[in-house]
Amino acid sequence: MFHTMAYMKNFIKDKDIASITPTSPFGVKRVCSQIDFARNNLIIEYGPGTGVFTDYLLKHMRNGSRLIAIERNKNFKTILQDRIHDPRATIINDSAENVLETLKACRSGEADYIISGIPFFWLPRDLKDRILLNTYRALKEGGSFLVYQTCFQTDQHLKVHLERFFPVVHSKFELRNIPPLRLFQAIKGSQSPGGNGNGNGNGNGSRSRRITV
Numbered sequence: 639m640f641h642t643m644a645y646m647k648n649f650i651k652d653k654d655i656a657s658i659t660p661t662s663p664f665g666v667k668r669v670c671s672q673i674d675f676a677r678n679n680l681i682i683e684y685g686p687g688t689g690v691f692t693d694y695l696l697k698h699m700r701n702g703s704r705l706i707a708i709e710r711n712k713n714f715k716t717i718l719q720d721r722i723h724d725p726r727a728t729i730i731n732d733s734a735e736n737v738l739e740t741l742k743a744c745r746s747g748e749a750d751y752i753i754s755g756i757p758f759f760w761l762p763r764d765l766k767d768r769i770l771l772n773t774y775r776a777l778k779e780g781g782s783f784l785v786y787q788t789c790f791q792t793d794q795h796l797k798v799h800l801e802r803f804f805p806v807v808h809s810k811f812e813l814r815n816i817p818p819l820r821l822f823q824a825i826k827g828s829q830s831p832g833g834n835g836n837g838n839g840n841g842n843g844s845r846s847r848r849i850t851v
């Protein structure tokens with residue numbers, strides 16, 4: 639109830655929050671089922687909101703793991719900071735596109751997982767590209783970018799863009815959420831971004847092309 643009230647109050651004032659209610663426990667569990675909690679991980683969360691994922695991650699992470707949550711909305715950042723007092727967690731008020739600067743400021747290496755709820759369908763193409771490129775760079779080889787979006791969006795909103803940067807992209811649906819979710823897992827390869835194909839999202843080319851934004 640706390641999450642829903644705090645969330646809706648801020649939703650009215652900020653279009654970038656994009657979804658009217660926090661992600662359901664089913665959605666949170668399904669996204670996080672891609673994480674190997676038996677290992678020590680560096681996890682980055684984009685757009686934690688009131689912290690439904692943050693709470694789940696901190697509950698399941700090992701003591702040697704670390705979580706960096708990057709939230710653009712100042713009210714949500716304050717809510718999280720007032721509520722979460724866990725030495726494994728760092729909460730930053732910034733935009734996801736600045737993830738590389740955040741990692742540097744936190745003296746952290748590359749991440750094992752980056753989880754994102756930010757509304758990609760809403761973002762202009764240049765910002766979307768900057769976030770995807772910097773996300774790719776912020777991940778370890780073999781690391782995963784785990785994205786949850788509302789199910790209304792088409793492949794053009796995000797999937798084809800993920801495929802321009804990441805060699806492997808899986809997609810599925812989680813219906814036990816209002817509205818249902820479209821989930822993606824994009825895995826970083828050993829090549830430079832776009833090295834999976836011809837860089838135009840159809841993944842059937844053989845030439846490697848570095849994407850710059």
Ligand SMILES: C[S@@+](CC[C@H](N)C(=O)[O-])C[C@H]1O[C@@H](n2cnc3c(N)ncnc32)[C@H](O)[C@@H]1O
Binds near residue numbers: 659684
């Ligand atoms: C759909 S809500 C998800 C909130 C929460 N993680 C949940 O699952 O209930 C999207 C969140 O992303 C944040 N956000 C939007 N654009 C962002 C950006 N560029 N960088 C970081 N956070 C952003 C919004 O403020 C909001 O908290």
